[in-house]
Amino acid sequence: MVDWDDAMEEARNELGYSDGEYVQDFTRLVEVAHEWYDYLKQNEYEDFCVDAYHQHREYLQSDRWRKLRLQIIRRDNFICKDCGKGGVDVHHIDYKYLNTDKEKEFCILLCRECHKKRHNIKDKEIKIKNEKEVFKKGLPCPICSKITELRQTMSGQQYLCPNYTYCGGRIK
Numbered sequence: 001m002v003d004w005d006d007a008m009e010e011a012r013n014e015l016g017y018s019d020g021e022y023v024q025d026f027t028r029l030v031e032v033a034h035e036w037y038d039y040l041k042q043n044e045y046e047d048f049c050v051d052a053y054h055q056h057r058e059y060l061q062s063d064r065w066r067k068l069r070l071q072i073i074r075r076d077n078f079i080c081k082d083c084g085k086g087g088v089d090v091h092h093i094d095y096k097y098l099n100t101d102k103e104k105e106f107c108i109l110l111c112r113e114c115h116k117k118r119h120n121i122k123d124k125e126i127k128i129k130n131e132k133e134v135f136k137k138g139l140p141c142p143i144c145s146k147i148t149e150l151r152q153t154m155s156g157q158q159y160l161c162p163n164y165t166y167c168g169g170r171i172k
Contacts, residue, residue, distance in 0.1 A: 002044050007037035059099065068104055076109035082117075089115040 011033035012023075023029050059065055069090045080087035087109040092098060097106045110118065 002037065002040040004033070004037060006040060007033045010036040010040070064099070068107070072104060072107050073109055075104075079109065080111035080114050081108040082110055082114040085111045087111040087114070091115055091118055 008029070011029050012019075014032055014036070015025075015029060017023055017029070072090045073088065076087070078086055078088070089110045089112055090107050091110045092103075093106045093108060097103045
């Protein structure tokens, strides 16, 4: 965890002060320390976000989540709770119940558009812009969350969900 002492030490090093040396321009030292503090906090936050992202992706691959996701889809009858259209995205209303007995109570089914709205995601910000990108090997099928695989079909190679006969997850 980043603290002010770390930032001051970095600032002293940047300005060329050794330990115990008298600081002639204390105001400049504090300015540089603030810059270092902000920089170190931003890096700490980014590392936290990366770790959280990977942990969440790992959880979405778990058998527990796959079963729970199907239960929620069935419970909500494949209907988006916001607009009433067909939905396949399960949305966590509150992440503090993630991986707990109450998780199901705090999840709802949404269509892709409403899910993007809930997360305030604009189309240009979405990394996965079309169905072909969703079905890359190793990513979960957006319908049933199984990991897609490259398979030989009558029309050539395609990324298919191993559960294709059930959910229809494929790219053309």
